[in-house]
Amino acid sequence: MFEATKKWSYYKKIKLVELLYLFILLVIIPLSIGLQIFERFSFTLSLILVNVLQLPSIVFFYRWLLPRTLFNKRPWWFLASLPFYLLLYELNARIAFLLMINLPFIPEKYRSNLASVEPWHWTGSLIQNMGYTLLILLSSIGLLFIRELFKRQHIVDQLQSDKLRLELDQLKSQIQPHFFFNTLNNLYALSLQGSPKTSVSIANLSGIMRYVLYEAREEKVLLAKEIAFLHSYLELERIRHNDDTVLQFCVQGNPGGTLIEPLLFLPLIENCFKHSLHHKIPGNQVQLLMTIDEEEITFQTSNLKAPKTEVAAKESGIGLYNVRKRLELLYPERHQLLVTEEDSQFIVTLSVQLNPPR
Structure with missing residues (x-):
């Protein structure tokens, strides 16, 4: 850790x-x-x-x-x-x-x-x-x-390590309720429509819950499993949209045996959905790109900006704060989180160094 x-x-x-x-x-x-x-x-x-x-x-x-x-x-x-x-x-x-x-x-x-x-x-x-x-x-x-x-x-190092572990568990527990709340909303919308995709979505949700509740409890998981989890999560989100191109996720590089902290990228994706994709913005599109090499993982989200209310701006700040806090605890001096706003575009780029500097 x-x-x-x-x-x-x-x-x-x-x-x-x-x-x-x-x-x-x-x-x-x-x-x-x-x-x-x-x-x-x-x-x-x-x-x-x-x-x-x-x-x-x-x-x-x-x-x-x-x-x-x-x-x-x-x-x-x-x-x-x-x-x-x-x-x-x-x-x-x-x-x-x-x-x-x-x-x-x-x-x-x-x-x-x-x-x-x-x-x-x-x-x-x-x-x-x-x-x-x-x-x-x-x-x-x-x-x-x-x-x-x-x-x-x-003794001091052990107490500090225990304190950091408690902080990480608290931050992770703040992520999971958001995830389940959003997913259940998706299933509720499908059930109201009587969609035949409801049963498939429930099966996907079952697999996702198993990952979040059990595998995500480990300090680190295989990056390939984390990517598979993100794909399943995105499939549930796609059901809410008629246009398949509104949500794109591209992975470049081979995850191999790379290990990563679980649920590290999920809050960034949730921000895209909550503050952009769930708003009716003409031409809106969420693009997710992950590049992997032996030394570094880069994850970038890009979406159109929705008009911000005071409440939405506050909630968005909390989400990014939690991400920054986890990164400071897990990857001290080995990460970079850049938030860029260009005209109507909102871009978040996260870079994580896999190996500590020698």
Whole structure:
């Protein structure tokens, strides 16, 4: 429906930020430190590995501890739990050292350096680098702030999307009563005349009602189905006129698998009927033209202008307002609606870009 469906979701953004954070913390920072203090690159790779092995305690901190204390409005619980977390991190660091000491592919000198701190003995001193631990604590809090920002933005976007959907449903519901009212008027006129076309028209109306009440509830429908619906609707309208040429509908291009929002063009056609064709204007003719290509759909209506009363002008404005409102919600910056009045001619041209700009 909206362009937001093509943007990155909230969860994808969170995953990307988290992976970037861990990559910087566990790879980039140890790499930059190792290149400065070690002469052998194998020592730098070993430093990266020993940091990666401390991942469990880091993930525990920003995924479990922070959300349940500091980011759950419990700052005192956070401060009280910090000493216990430092002990947990110390345990993780000692386990990482022990694993590294027993890995045969780690340089022997590097393993000797790790063994010199005797990670298997508790001597009362910490083997962890407190400066690096502090960096982890602060950066993890920053990561949680970013996640919270994305979460709030996600909620705002969701509320906005729901609001737009309600507006679209309301606008669509304003279209359907007009359609049924006009069609029933046509059938009423046929029944008064005792026309044999009444039964055929009722069958056409049944198919149209099925489309409007069921298929038109979808966000998008095949353009071919929408065109077929418009043809059926126009056939019902033609019954009211003796001259078949008074109403012309031409489609240029192949709709193929193109999808379009349902009932998008119907209000423009209804305006032609209500404010022109239903008036006895000499030489009156309604021309509808739809051109389709891979990038754009253009729909143009052309009809003679009837003398406007104050009520008719107001109702016409409401119809075009609803069309403009739907277009703003469905195709922001991807549509153009031009209304042109030339002498006695009234022309409306709607262009819709099928694909959003890259």
